[in-house]
Amino acid sequence: MTRLDGLHGQVAIIGSGIAGLMAALELAPRPVVLITRSGLGQESSSAWAQGGIAAALGADDDVALHLADTLAAGDGLCDDAIAAEILSETSEAIATLEHHGVAFDRTPSGAFDFGREAAHSRRRILHIDGDGTGAGITSTLVRAVQNCSSVTCLTGADARRLMVRNGRIVGVHLQDDDGAAILRTGLVILATGGCAGLFDASTNPSGNFGAGLAMALVAGAAVRDMEFMQFHPTALATTRAPLALISEAVRGEGAILIDQSGRRFMLQTPGAELAPRDVVARAVHEVITDGGRAYLDARKPLGARFKTRFPGIHALCQSDGIDPAVDPIPVRPVAHYHMGGVAVDRQGRSTVPGLWAIGECAATGLHGGNRLASNSLLEAVVMGRRAARDVARQEGFTPLVETDPPVLQKANPSTLHPVISQELGVTRDGAGLGRAMSWLEPYVQTGDAAADPALVALSVAVFADLRRESRGGHYRSDHPDPAPNPRSNTMTLTEILAHAQSANAHPQLKRQA
Structure with a gap:
C-alpha cells in the first residue's frame, strides 16, 4: 500500500456513511483522511x-414529545440526558443537511411533509423521494465531500487494526490489494456501521459484520449493550440477499399484517402494526415458526397509490413478481440495526484516548434496548458534528510506529452465519447462548477469516447470556419477563473472553440458567 505519503498525522475517519461524511465536512478546513473499504457511501x-429521519419540527410536536417516545421505545435503558441532548439538536442537524444540499419532501405549500412510523406519537419523519431518504442524504453528502479540499478519500482501503501504544491511539493498520501499511495518527473516528451482516438474513450490506467493533475491542475499548439487535419485522421474504426492506412507513400509511389465512394477527396487540419493532418482529416470527406465512397487506389503504408513495419499494416488489396494489407482500423478520456498540460519551469519545465512535458502531445511550424508528439517521448527523467539533479541539501528532505490518486475512463471517442466526436471533435461551459461546470462542483465537466476526458475535452472546431477562430487542424464552431494575452493561475484551471461557468450562451452569 503506497498511498499514504503526506497523510500521516491527519485525522482519520473510518467509514463513509452519513456519520463519517458529516464528521469529515464538519472538520473542514482541518485535513482529514476518509477511509472506506469500497467507494464513498x-x-x-x-x-x-x-x-427517513426523525425530526420533531411540526407545529404539534416538540423535543419533549420526541424524547418521551424515544425513552418508551428504549425500554428503560436509554441515557435520558444524552437522549435529550441529541434530540435537542434536531433543528441544527436538519439545517446543516439542507445547507449541504439535501432536499426533503415538502407539501404543495412548501412545508415539510412529515410521515409517521411505529411508536411515534406524531407525524415527524422527513423523507426524500418517498422512500429514498438514506440514499438521498448519502449521495448529497458524498458530493459535498468530493468538493471539500480538506478531505482526502482513501477508497478501497480496508482498516483492520487500531494501533495502540501506552494506552492511546497511534495509527491505523490499512490493507489493499497491494499490501498493508500503517497510517500514523493519534486521532481516529470510527464510523463503520453495525453488525447485522453476522446473520444469514440481513438488510445490511453483507460486509457489515462489525469490523469497527472488532478493531475497538482489540484496541482495548469498552463496548456497551451488545445484546441488543433490532430485527426489522417486515423484510421482503424472497431469496434476495441481502433481503430488501419494506419500510415501517408502509405500516404508517395503514398497511396491516395478515397470515396465510388472512387473519390480522396484530389486531389485539397495543399499537397493532405500529407497536415497537421488537413486538411486531416476535409476532411475525411466531407466525412463521408455527408453519405459517406472514404478509403485509397495503391493498386497501394504498392500492394504486403505492407506486407513487413508495417507488423504490414498489420496484423491489415488482422485481420479485409482486404488485402491492393487488398482492399481499410476503414478509419476515430480519437483522437490521444494532443498538449496542462502542461505549462513548456525549462527544463520541471512547474509553481509549484518541478514539471516537459515531453512528451505528457507537452506543451513545440514545437508543437503549430498542431504537425508535428513524432516530438513527438523526443520531448519525448530530454525533458526526459533535465528534468533529471535539476532535477539532485536539492537537494532532505523527507518532512513531512500525511501518511494515503483516497482511491479515480478509474477514469473512459466512461460516458463522448458521449458528449466529439460530442462537442469537429473534428469540434466545440459555442453552443456545451456551452453544454459541462454546462454538465461537475458538474462532476468536485463530486469527483466520472468521476471527473478527466471531469476536463481535461472541460479544453479543456474552452480553445476552448475562442479561437474564427480556427487554427491547433482546428476548429470552427462558427469561420472558423484564427485570425490575434494568441497567446497561459495559465490558472490555478481557472481560468478555473471561466470561465465555468460564461458561464453557462449567457447562452445567448453562443448563441451570
Whole structure:
C-alpha cells in the first residue's frame, strides 16, 4: 500500500456513511483522511435507509414529545440526558443537511411533509423521494465531500487494526490489494456501521459484520449493550440477499399484517402494526415458526397509490413478481440495526484516548434496548458534528510506529452465519447462548477469516447470556419477563473472553440458567 505519503498525522475517519461524511465536512478546513473499504457511501447501511429521519419540527410536536417516545421505545435503558441532548439538536442537524444540499419532501405549500412510523406519537419523519431518504442524504453528502479540499478519500482501503501504544491511539493498520501499511495518527473516528451482516438474513450490506467493533475491542475499548439487535419485522421474504426492506412507513400509511389465512394477527396487540419493532418482529416470527406465512397487506389503504408513495419499494416488489396494489407482500423478520456498540460519551469519545465512535458502531445511550424508528439517521448527523467539533479541539501528532505490518486475512463471517442466526436471533435461551459461546470462542483465537466476526458475535452472546431477562430487542424464552431494575452493561475484551471461557468450562451452569 503506497498511498499514504503526506497523510500521516491527519485525522482519520473510518467509514463513509452519513456519520463519517458529516464528521469529515464538519472538520473542514482541518485535513482529514476518509477511509472506506469500497467507494464513498457504498457498502453503507445509510444509503439503504428507506424510512427517513426523525425530526420533531411540526407545529404539534416538540423535543419533549420526541424524547418521551424515544425513552418508551428504549425500554428503560436509554441515557435520558444524552437522549435529550441529541434530540435537542434536531433543528441544527436538519439545517446543516439542507445547507449541504439535501432536499426533503415538502407539501404543495412548501412545508415539510412529515410521515409517521411505529411508536411515534406524531407525524415527524422527513423523507426524500418517498422512500429514498438514506440514499438521498448519502449521495448529497458524498458530493459535498468530493468538493471539500480538506478531505482526502482513501477508497478501497480496508482498516483492520487500531494501533495502540501506552494506552492511546497511534495509527491505523490499512490493507489493499497491494499490501498493508500503517497510517500514523493519534486521532481516529470510527464510523463503520453495525453488525447485522453476522446473520444469514440481513438488510445490511453483507460486509457489515462489525469490523469497527472488532478493531475497538482489540484496541482495548469498552463496548456497551451488545445484546441488543433490532430485527426489522417486515423484510421482503424472497431469496434476495441481502433481503430488501419494506419500510415501517408502509405500516404508517395503514398497511396491516395478515397470515396465510388472512387473519390480522396484530389486531389485539397495543399499537397493532405500529407497536415497537421488537413486538411486531416476535409476532411475525411466531407466525412463521408455527408453519405459517406472514404478509403485509397495503391493498386497501394504498392500492394504486403505492407506486407513487413508495417507488423504490414498489420496484423491489415488482422485481420479485409482486404488485402491492393487488398482492399481499410476503414478509419476515430480519437483522437490521444494532443498538449496542462502542461505549462513548456525549462527544463520541471512547474509553481509549484518541478514539471516537459515531453512528451505528457507537452506543451513545440514545437508543437503549430498542431504537425508535428513524432516530438513527438523526443520531448519525448530530454525533458526526459533535465528534468533529471535539476532535477539532485536539492537537494532532505523527507518532512513531512500525511501518511494515503483516497482511491479515480478509474477514469473512459466512461460516458463522448458521449458528449466529439460530442462537442469537429473534428469540434466545440459555442453552443456545451456551452453544454459541462454546462454538465461537475458538474462532476468536485463530486469527483466520472468521476471527473478527466471531469476536463481535461472541460479544453479543456474552452480553445476552448475562442479561437474564427480556427487554427491547433482546428476548429470552427462558427469561420472558423484564427485570425490575434494568441497567446497561459495559465490558472490555478481557472481560468478555473471561466470561465465555468460564461458561464453557462449567457447562452445567448453562443448563441451570
